[in-house]
Amino acid sequence: MPLAVAMALGIPMYVIARPFARIVGLAGDDVFIYELGGAAMLGYAVALAIGVRGARWSRLRFVVAAVYAFAVLALLAGFLTFVSGVVNGFVALVSVWAVATGWMASQVLVARRGVVAGPRNTARWVVAVLVLATVSAAVFGLAPQAAGPFAALMGYRGTDEYVYRLAGAACFGYAVMGVMELRSQHWDDMRLPTVMALVFNGLAAVAALSEIAAGRATVLALLVALAAGFFAVAIAAILARSGR
DSSP: OHHHHHHHHHHHHHHSHHHHHHHTTOOOOOHHHHHHHHHHHHHHHHHHHHHTTTOOHHHHHHHHHHHHHHHHHHHHHHHHHHHTTOOOHHHHHHHHHHHHHHHHHHHHHHHTTTOOOOOOOOOHHHHHHHHHHHHHHHHHHHGGGSHHHHHHHHTOOOOOHHHHHHHHHHHHHHHHHHHHHHHHOOHHHHHHHHHHHHHHHHHHHHHHHHHHHTTOOOHHHHHHHHHHHHHHHHHHHHHHTTTO
16 A cells, blocks of 8 residues: 555656646645655655565565654644645545554554664764755655745745645655664665665755756755755765665
């Protein structure tokens, strides 16, 4: 279920954001926010697709923890939307998915708790990059939950507040995953999360550069272009060097 939904939401949000918004009954004004949310979800999709093809639990558990965090915050996003008086079928469906996925992920995490990480074998520069990436994911995961002020600060309308919160929820999962990686610092545990982060940052950087090239050089677009571009290059180097 998490893999299917990540693909079903990630692809249209990233590739055809405005038509997708019309289909699900949203305004679709701030296309870049849709694209960032789609980029984050496609990172989940790639990691889960690789992980379910035989990866050991020790290599998949951080990704599952990220899925759990994403689902919890997505449920909160749906709750806040309904409380504000907005009734939308898309929000309801995603909220149902969040409940089911959060429950399943929690059951798996509890049932398989107690896995002991291997020895710390990653380079210091890798840890430094991971700290920066984790802080960035936390900031851009939590800040959009205050969708109106965040949109105004970053140069956007903020019409679809739910999309801001959903995109932030997807981003926040990466922060939770990063904290777990920092606690482990064992490369075998970090490989799959690193692939996941590379997909997210690479796609986010492309979306940001496209936004800037289209004449929409907002604060958010500039920040994402710099941050995601840096992290994409750094994470690619980490993968190439196997964390050394």
